[in-house]
Amino acid sequence: MRKFIAGLVMGTALITTPLAAQADTPKNALVMAFAIDDMITLDPAQMFEFTGLEYAGNTYDRLIGYDNDDVSKIYGVIAESWDVSEDGKTFTFKVRDGIKFASGNDLTAEDAAFSLQRVVLLDGSPAFILGQFGLTPDNVKEKIYATDASTLVMELDKPYAPSFVLYCLTAGIGSVVDKKEVLAHEVDGDLGADWMKTNYAGSGPFALNKWTAGQSLSLTANENYWDGVPEMKRVIIRNVKEAASQQLLLEKGDIDIARNLEADQLASIKGDDDIKIMSKGKGALWYLGLSQKNEYLSNPKVREALKYLVDYKGISETILAGRSQIHQAFLPEGFLGAYNENPYDLNIEKAKSLLAEAGLADGFSVTMDTRNTTSIMAMAQSIQATWAQVGINLEIIPGDGKQTLTKYRARQHDIYIGRWSPDYQDPQTNASTFAWNPDNSDDATAKPLTWRNSWNPGPLTDEVDQAILERDGDKRAEMYVDLQKKVLEDGPFVIMFQETEIASMRKNVNNLVLAPSFDNNSYRFVTKD
Template identity: 35%
Template sequence: MKRICMGLATAIAVATAVSSVPAAFAATPKDQLVIGTSLAQVLSVDPQQGTEEKTQQILANAYDRLVYNDDQDQNTIKPQLAESWEVGDKAITFHLRDAKFASGNPVTAGDVVFSLVRLMKLSQAASGYFKSAGYTADNIESKVRAVDERTFQIDLTDDVVPEDLLYRLAMGVSCIVDSAEVKKHVNADDYGNEWLRTHTAGSGPYKLRSWTPNGMVILEANEEYWGEKPAMRRIIMRHAPESQTARLMLEHGDIDIADAMTAPDIMSFVGKDGFTIEKTKIGGFYALAMNAGEEPLSNPLVRQAIAYGIDYDGIAKTILGPYGRPRNVPVPEDWKGAIANPDWSFQPEKAKELLAKAGYPDGFSLTIKTIAQPPRVDMATAIQATLDQIGIKVSINQGSGAEIVADHRARKFDLLLPQASAVMPNALGAMNDFVTNPDNSKEANNAGSMVWRSAWDIPEINALRDETSRERDDGKRVALIKEIQEKFIAESPAVLPMFERFSPVVMTGRIDGYKGNIWSLTRFEQITKKD
């Protein structure tokens, strides 16, 4: 596979962009953290709406959840707004700490109720994680309650075990919003969504000062924060979609952290004095979504042929590097209950045989859609090249996060490159995005389900997922997890996991205390900066 070298004109543009950086960024202040990243997917900072990776990083710092998942400590659930909790047979009861929102309003159990009801009533993609656990817009108000100002209770459903509910409550979609502040901005029963798309109303260590789409996000320290005052009084996230630009900015000291560079640019910092590389295990996957609602992708043999028509090892070595490793089963290979990988290596002759058997000996043409950022653009180019070898002509359609995500949710694609995340840091959580589709009809409009977006009808697999989610016996649960994976492979999935994801970042040696997070909920309150 050939890599495309940067042309002279592009190189000059990069140099000009770096040299024209405002003087204020020439040497980052000790009390400001400057991050070079891609903001292309940040479409909304409403915590009950935005689920994209960089959105989660913003939400993690502007909001608190009841609890958080410490993936630095074996994925242990730890207190955040809840100081303690008790798990009963029918419900979990949380006792809240004394805390205030950035507005100065006290955090109450009523705010927790409001936030979870709001999540389900908005019924955005973010609510899918709770829908799969048995909570709905119709039943949520009967499942959550404020026992008193500082005591919150949520009923367990028959669809989820307590541990898995706690993990869901640790997710970004479970951020607690300031109900009094949000209610001031309700417009036509939108639950304050129009306002919260561009504002924050949380109790986290920071609050949103400004956000320019595809430009810059500025977070400022929240003076009302209940925890230890963060050393960084300001967090600046700068849109730096060009990897070489971000690399030069990092080398010149214009930014402290770069987290959206290509693998070669990241690897250029290996062993370089004054820089460190951190790689966080995500538990999710880079996937290939195929629209099974349309021919020829409705044919399982065609989907299987495509699975044999991708050079996973080549893409991993030349493109992904620290970003991922080949894996076609939607459970990380080192997690409990994971099965062995199928033999879906690049086998063009076998792929051609499958296409002929499916009735397409001469192949056909498709379009692959992808967000225009690394490493997915290079992945699309590589997939285009290898599928061409089996007779499938692929054109590439790049777009912004808003465009591609909208098309994905509307089933307007042939092939598409999404990222899947682990709902929970266990096998069932890793599989969730690949095996959840309770109703495949268009009328269901379950855009929160990646499987629904691919129009892949999997009633048997979904039923097994439901059964596993309810099973409290560990041995039986592991057996069911393995059965789901085996059936998933046998069905020639329309949402094909290709690579287990990792999240690499490069930072200057000045940064201390950075801890990545499995769900991109990286908090910056513990970060300090050396002189």
């Protein structure tokens, strides 16, 4: 025990002395360097950020899961099994017996019902996932309920494609929280929201130890986990945004895994016998969001011109070398109905002609909010240089992940350069983000990327709604292809790349899981030689 405690103290010291010389990390602790400055909350009912949802995926159990190697295979996690009514509008789930929360409370169907209700009632960014089924703060307690300790019922307003419903429950909003523990910290009817921002009430393979915003996140193994106790007793994640610093820490053995190495660092460590690299194609897309509140960006000719003003090939081969492929439609390759044609390339003369047609032959000035990581800044600077060739003066406004996201979500940007990843593995996840916006007012309930960029897609909203009711897979795929072509032509998005995620690690680290979706990346099976 003494040796184990000493190891943990050493691991904690890593957080406060970034580049100090250290011994190798403890064998039963996993130490990662990862840019986690986008973390805003630890509440799975409200989080909508990449690293926050990866945290939730390792600390909370969800109702439904899917096979990382074949996403068409859906299986139960907390929901051991389920049935769908003949009319397709009622789903009944059997909740698995024998699961306990970290508090020691039994996990029941009542906890599952409360968790889903809470998402809708709090009405945070991810609430729209359940709102798609006609669930509102006014009716959710009547539509989602437990009939006994092991039976959860979910009533929908329409007979949606069953796979669409189940894939939605694989998202972070499907995380089940401890009702008793959460309500014990409720203040003024907030459903424990303030407490949950920085605390934990789950049943997953790891539990929260401590989160220091902008600095570190540490987890402890759940020694009573129902599906197998992790071998790593601690997971320590250090917020290290600089890729060069991550590389140095990895080479010295101060960390086990570096999550954000850039092209230069990856080239530098190639051939290092002490380090290995793993990669996984992801659903994440790099894109520009163009606010339609801006007088220039609201011009269709300007939007089209900007799609010809990105050096797609150059950025993909240099800045994102090995970590992306060119992809310009809103459904990632591998999804049902994905459209894999890329109609735009860098064409300065074409862009000039389009700007002239828009009456802006001399260009204009505009700003771009940019997360201040190396690769994103490099992409922004490449775009800035290209746009300057047609007279567009692009001012780059750097900030940390929280700052830029907060501004973007408030519709206070001109242009936002960002990374979007599907919330679940059904094509509706991105269709409802890039092509659907039922209410473009500032106080709208649903706030997809169309809303953030103040774009009313008109008839596309109804077309998206129809696609989720189509049960014929081939017809449904055709509907999504058509939607992507229309958004490509007229939408306020310059979609550029599909991500390949890379993790660089010490050679003694095994079984890290990189999944198709960022929130299914898992530390649960990690071992060290």
